[in-house]
Amino acid sequence: MGRNSLVVVHGQAHERLRSFVSNSINRPDALQLIAACVQPRLVSASTRGLNLLTLQNIGKLFASLEPGPILDSLDKLYDGMLKGIRAYPLNFPGTASHHAIQCRKKLEAIFRVELEKKKKEEEQSNRVGTTNDLMDGLMQMIDEEGNQLSDQEVLDNIISLIIGEENLAMWKKKKGDFITIEDVSELKYTNKVVEETIRSANVSGFIFRLVTKEVEYKGYRIPKNWKVIIWLRYLHTNTENFEDPLCFNPERWNVPARPGTYLVFGGGPRICAGNMLARMQLAILLHHLSVGYKWELLNPDAKMIYLPNPAPADGAEIAFSKI
Template sequence: MAFNFSFFLPLFSVFVTLAFAIIFKHYNKFSSRNKKKLPPGELGFPWIGETLDFYKAQKGNKLYEEFVQPRIQKYGKTFKTRLMGSPTVVVNGAEANKFFLSNEFKLVVSSWPTSSVQLMGSDSIMEKQGEAHRCVRGIIATSLSCSGLEAMVPKICNTVQLHLDQNWQGKNIISLYRMTRTLTFTIVLECMMGIEVKPDMLGMFERVLEGVFSPPVKFPGSAFSRAKNARMEIEKMLINIVRKKREEIEFQQGGGGGGGGMLLFRLVMALIRGEMSEKEVVDNVILLVFAAHDTTSFAITMTFRMLAHHPNCYSQLLKEHLEIKHNKRPGESLTLEDIKKMNYTWQVARESMRMFPPIFGSFRKAITDIEYDGFTIPKGWKVLWTAYGTHYESEYFEDPMTFNPSRFEDPVKPYVYLPFGGGPRQCAGYQLAKLNILVLLHYVVTQYEWSLVNPEEPIAVDPLPFPAQGMPIRISPKLS
């Protein structure tokens, strides 16, 4: 039987036409994608890229000088690289900060390494988006409202004075960084959360911190494995605390008493109302402990360092605190009104954090193709903004490498000064950090003479910045 080609010819023609149309469509799509102008820079080898250069610069606390600035000079303020397996666009300047930080949830979302997410908590505020993020942030903000801070100040004062009595009296030399880590840890747990600090707690949290930027490979003896085990210990402890707190609240007729403005109380109330799960409460407590204590202790030690290097600034700061003390009765705690009078002290602290930001910046991930600065940042790429991109630039701060607290007498333009981030994800514990810094400075400078043991002590990073020798200081009680 003969095959009739003429019957299939029209169908074949239709098929070929459709095939060419599909091919042409995909070709145009591919071509237009290729025509998108990517930022200049080097992606380097797959996965590795420029990660080793990045880590080397960061570890020596020279991320801006040795990694960011040379690439700005070569490529401009917006450049591409590859870090930890991801193509990444590094952006610099106030306009970039505003564009990316204010477009959180719209163009970008927070993007942390896998190890950080597992150790800090996949259900914590750092991983929440949109309404879920706003809910948790609202709970934290309520605890740190004006009334919440007013109630917290006397508690912080008592904690600081007790810490000085137990750990400073009778000593000639102390490790300031170590002491402030212990103190800020105690403040966030006891004064903010209402959780009693046990002797082994700080050690457990520090073991977790050691693994937050390590490769997420859990084999015996690895940093991540040790951190994961410590995280499990903390989790068990906190689950018991949360359940006990829930029983107390429910026993007191649905939360009518006990807890007040304590953050743990508010988180457990959200759990009772069905707004949060038990895991969300635990994950957020763990994250907030890290966020509120580790960066604050570094900010405090750097403030003391800069005061030691600038005696004229110290004299002016001391005068401010002696005037406040003069108006207090012996043993009387500070009030929120006293804190508001520490204008120059806060200028000193802000300038210290400008020069030594507690966080170098943070990563975001593009959730759509982004057009910025004449370039396209493809969906799925990472975006890295850095505090150094404005803090160290004369465009924003005159003579930026000179310590000058008076530059903060006038308001700073938005998205220029970002020691604790900005936008919807600005550090929720910023006000607590401010209280910690100002209260501790008051009690130390009014009660002790002090000086640095090693004025030129280097700053290291692992994974967060810290004084390499723990910032030892010589101390002696002030003569009344």
């Protein structure tokens, strides 16, 4: 992920980076920009290639990248990197871990070129503070003490971040009309579907934590400096936490989950900084697909693969037709 990635650092360094990243992603104006950015491609897209559409939106949001050879390279490099993240850490040619490290180096080189372009354009145009994407936001963010992120911190966090009852008023909008971040909050049922989706199939199956002081839990002594795993899928499929947990039931979100039972983005000070962004993009996608298309799962009995993450072997092929 990089030595300066929000995922890796701890303590005060984590607090500092988290403040920068959260502010650049979760500010109302940033979310509004993201909502406006992702929808033109979504609404005008054909019914093919949602994976490609997602990649194009990520490229645009994170570094103002347009479709072309660079985005094609990013797709392959991220795929290689993801496959190595959970592989055994053997760093020699031929291993998934080694391949992931090489992919990560190439990703950094690509984003460094884009970062240098932005710095040069800013110097030449004398325009300071123009924010068109997440990289701009991270480059320009200043904390209360007047400090900014270094170039390496920007790059490390760009790379790691790329790796979350419709109201009648919504249905009155014409098919294809763009919705705002304010509209998203009014998509009551859609937001329940989003929560049920990420509960049922969240990307992270578990998270690690380091024990900072010895504790006793349910009769077990856990020594300081031990590492513990929080098995998120156990939490989210435990009948003590969710009734009939293997049933996809958005109505369960009429009542919030009990504290400590729903951790799709982690929890505490290390909760995923992009959780609002993930929820918003899912809601926008579901809204437009629901009001604009019919869809049908082509292979309901497709086999599953489990690395790097559980997924249907065919990528969940779906046939779309415009309404």
